[in-house]
Amino acid sequence: MPHQGTPVGRVHALYRYPVKSTSGQALGTAAVTPSGLDHDRRWAVYTRDGGIASGKRTRRFRPVPGLLDWTSELDGHDGVPLLRSPAGVRYRVDDPAASEALTAGFGQALVLKQGTTLQHHDESPLHLLTTSSLAALAELLGGVVEERRFRPNLVLDTGSAPLFLERDWAGGELAIGADVIITVDAGMPRCTMIDQPQAGVGAGPRALKALSLHNGLEFGVQARVDRIGAISVGDLVTLQDTAS
Template identity: 45%
Template sequence: MSAVRRLYSCLCEDIPGRAEPSPLPVSQVAELARYPVKSMGGERLTRARFTSDGVAGDRRWAVYTADGGIGSGKTTRRFRRVDGLLTLRARLDEPPAAAPGDGEVPLMVFPDGREYRADDPAAGQVLSTLLGRPLQLRRQSSVQHHDEAPVHLVTTAAVRKLEQLLGEPVDVARFRANIVLEAEGVGFIEDDWQGRHLTIGDQVELCLGPGMPRCVMVGMPQPHDRLGPDARLLKLLGHAHQVRFGLQASVVRGGIVQRGDLAVLG
């Protein structure tokens, strides 16, 4: 088992102040999304299949730089900042409601409307020309493409808190979460959920881990969602919430989740 996979499997363990289980309906699924190619625009879903690796088809492909780094909005040991990736969008070549499996190859939609399958050698050539550096598209292997965890969720209560602090609306699409939960109130209510399990609908159970650390991507323009640049968000999260927003999660029990499904905290 890889170090990253071991991390994913123990997100619920050793969290200070972990609450005692008390089953409680807390929210329902407002939105579902997946991002077939890491750091590109993605697609919103009416239903999604969850596996041990997260949402089926989510971030299974990525752009790789010449030194083997994974294209991202930041530079770390695994990742390399590649500006311009968010000008492209990726979708799986089946209706989103079909919740296809990991074997599907995404289609990349370029700014001029051209589409290429990720496994087409021409796609890497066109992408390299567009972004001005040698790039390749690859399917995930032993090195995980997810930043911190296979599933990321946010609540509308936390979005409202951010809007309150900022003094204007905030589009939840900036946070590129797999699940947006409709929850009452205003505040970072999910902080109290860390270390607990969340059952969604009739099938899926998630283990809720620590808060999700944010990076510059939250303020980058996302043309496909008509979002311009906004450097204020990362600074605001730094002052208000230790640069964290939403929760990391891993999948305890897989299955299908649909918009509108009830979420119960255990």
């Protein structure tokens, strides 16, 4: 049965990051689970003190500069991600050689671990951006903005008008494709990671200061999953009528 609501765009791109804080993988279709896109950030790199390697320092996270130069992906066989070094060497994440390569590459003890009850996501299971917000930021910075810098899970094509559009959806439900429904939560707070280069993506114009001045240091929105299913690039996205 079709979702009832107001069309707001279509899925423009899908990304998952099998190993947290590495460069991720573009997808044409993705399974959406209660914890977000299937296999997204299921693995992470841990430091000697038990912190999760990231681009920032918090109670859970530890900065490991340069981890974004590494790439993670699934090849579709047994569900075990592959980690690729900047030199192009690939390792299964469950092979001790992967942790050994990270330790050697960064000069500190690092180990890959699969997620348990400790969540690897920064703020929420899903991170959503629109082309409208990308256009708004590009206007502020005076040039095209690469969407991958912001590590979204979903990018929605909402047109090219420069508006921080998705923040107006907070508290609302978005239906994606035939099955999936997500709830839009608060804006996504940003950190210095968005101004760092990553594999295949240059740093570009510095965006953090512009977002601090013009959008409360947020870009995109957090979201949680209400109904699981599969989504694909090109799927229609509708803002649900809460009265229906």
